[in-house]
Amino acid sequence: MALLKGTLDVLVLKALSWGPMHGFEITSWLEERSGGRIDVVDAALLQALHRMEERGLVVAAWGVTKNARRARYYQLTKSGRATLRAESAALVDHVAALTTILTARTAES
């Protein structure tokens, strides 16, 4: 399932709220949690990370993966945490509204 526009950032922030991760960890986490229903384009994910680092939502540090590879680990900053709180609340609200509308019984059904 393709991602709703604009939700990638908040999902990535949510993943990072569990602790520092590198790019692939994030995407695996998202697949796992969604039961494989969410499918992120890899290049887009990495670019989103760069963008959020630029905005100061995450910071990065080089670390070593379980498979002994050098990777950039991303970690939430204070402002990243605040953004996550605000955006996820807004998104949940939005989705609830969509759900209400789309699941309402129509006249003929």
Place this chain on the structure above:
Amino acid sequence: MSRIRPGVLRIFRLPLRTVDHARDDADAELDTFLQERIDDLVRRGLSPEAAREQALARLGGSSGDARSALRRSAERRERHKRFREVVDELKEDVRFAWRQGMKAPAFTVVAVLTLALSIGANTAIFSVVHRLLLAPLPYPNGDRIVMPMQDGDPPLRLAAAPALVHEWRARTHTLSALAGASEFLFSVRPDGTVDTLPAAAITANFLPTLGVRPSVGRGFLSEEERADGQYAVALISHALWQRAYGGGTDVLGKTVTFEGRPLVIVGVTPPSLSIPLWRTPAPDLWLPATLEQASTGGSGALDPGPSVFALLGRGRSAESATAELQAIAASELDSVPREERVNGSAPVRVMRAQDLLSARERRVVQVLFAAVGALLLIACANLANLLLARAWARQREFAVRGALGAGRARIARQVLTESVSVALTGGLLGVGVAWLALRVIVALRPPTLDQLADVRLDHAVLLWCLGLSIVTGVLFGSAPALFAGAQSAGDVLRRESRWGSHGRTSGRVRSGLIVLEIAVSLVLLLGSGLLVRSFSELQRIRLGFEPRGLVYTDVLLGGGPFRDRRIAMRDAIVERLRALPGVTGVAVGVMPSKGYFSMGGLDAETDSAGHTTRIPTLGTVFITPDYFRVARIALVDGRLPDSSVAWPGGGPLGMSPEVLVNRELARRVWRRGRAIGARLREAPDGFPAGRAPTRWSTVVGVVDDVRMPDVRGDRAALQVYSLIPPRLGDVPFLVRTSMSADAAAPLVKHAIASAHPALFVRPTLSGDTYLRNGLAPTRFAMTLISAFAALALLLATIGLYSVIAYGVRQRTREIGVRVALGADPSAVLRLVIMGGVRLAGAGLVIGLGIALTAMRVIESMLYGVSSADPRTFGAGMLFVAAIALVASYVPARRALRIDPAESLRTE
């Protein structure tokens, strides 16, 4: 896997990377990602090849595209972080600078005040320079407006034949518009009071040429332009709109009565719109006239500005326009009838507003600008000095910071941030100082610089102030910054003594700065001294008349109801003036030395054999015989002219049969000044000597020369006094009153206006004001430069004092040892004072050298005193030397009080 706590991350941020590094990082990140994905897929049972294929597929798009997109985003990220890093450091530096400033409040207050005063003075003078030289015309098209004028010094109002002006307009390529304006006065009596309002006839394109729009209504249409004065529509000024029409928009369509005709008001001009560069009051009524009418009309005010305004085409220069108009004039010359040609035929020159400022006025502005620049230089030297002293005291702090890893550049930047922060604070206060200084400048402005009335701190000036503050901060901070960076941490920290030995280079820099300060303030002081001397010399000029208590105005008996009754009208006015309280004498004639009719040349008989000599230019003053008694001009020889001698039928402006000459003319033309009985006559241009078609007049008396205090020199003009011709329409009146002339002026105006309802009364001029105005340019320059010199001297004194005092503090131990070993107190005193005297002496010598050259620049502003006046120079140098002695003596006394035991214990 690495786990780093966020707080730790904040401190040990990833070092900033270059753009190349950022690319490598992006590549590494992508590669790791792909490998991890492949490993994952293989773990799930795919073959390595299939796993690789799928990993690439999930990248979205080709791997090359993905890679370059990632590189780009990584680069952007690094650039952004780098910028943020700089901003963060700057913030930190400013916060640190603020703390440093708070720690040394005395230094901070002195520094900020010094800068506020000197940056404020600079900003004020810059706004003057900006108003007069850089952007003299405050209109949207101001930088492209030029004025074709008759070349000369000063340039004269354009006197081209209408046909030529028309030709210019038709054929020019360098000018995109040609607009005209001429002024006159009209009388209104809205509520029983008499008032004379300035009016102007302008071409329809006048406002668009300046680039301004009416605030209400519309401008003139070209079909409304009149050549015959039969106006139908008018614009009124913003001021008149507020005053007489209550500022309502219903003013459009109302009428205003002008010379008995109702004119329909079609618009209101923007506030305080006046004709550029005219010193006459801003017109209240604007009337549409053709270019020919507007550029040649006008009532001949004494000090008219340009009458033709042109808009330079984009990218054209005034020089190219001059060349073009001259070429057109040359090609047209043959077709213009001889009698319509330009009188005197000075070539036309297209001038910019700043070209119209006379050389001397320009010089005043330049000198003021240089003087405030020198003041700022002294302030910078002083602050650099104080900062160097502080840097010395803070060297341990710098060393510790250096030892903790701050680079030299980083420490230098910190010191610069401190000085720039101080300078910006000073600059902010300086805006207030500048505002106050501008009030003073506006109040003191001489009539020749009347444009300064509306000088203000506009955004260009504020921008300049900001830039100046930053430059100042860098200038006075750079020496301490270099010093702070240059000290080796180990050296400083190893040193036991708190004071150590005086840094040699730093000491030399500080002494050099003090020498510079003393030299520059001496130059300023000498400049101010020469101007003060000039001012007192000017006040001592023998005027030859008594201006205090004189009121002068002139009345237009030009046409209409007065054509045949001029003499009767004149007598009636004289009678009314005589009846005024306090009036002791009334005569016809101008304010002495104020103005006269220029008649071109004069032929004078030098002996009884009929030899004549040609006097090329002189002024003729039209008077009644009472004039000399009223003005208190002494009759030196002969008698007054007899007004009963019949007037010959000559030209309307011809001289009377009996005339007087002034002493200067008599001295120059006749042997031993024996002018009585000699004959002279007008010699219009173009007639050979002895062949002028004018009548002879006989000199019956010689009167004293009259002068106004003017730096241009005290040489009296050559003057002939003639009885006023009966047909002269512009009649000057001179009134002597025992009251103050300023108080009597309105009475005079009212008395004249009440003589006839249709009289045009010009603004009056009191002798006191006239005298004040004559002294005003010198007073203006003198007051400002003296203020700057006083400030400069104060700063230099503080600087010298602080250097000597600081030296004493550094040598506390040495002095203590000397005293302990039994040195004579006077020897210690001498030791310290000599240090100050040496610096002051060097400063005085250098300052004298500069002054001898620099004072030549203000030569044209001086009167009665040489630019190398030994008395002024001697007094100025003595004064500076005395101040230097005092500044050295006070710390020297303190050195004497040093307790040897105490000083040795400070180790």
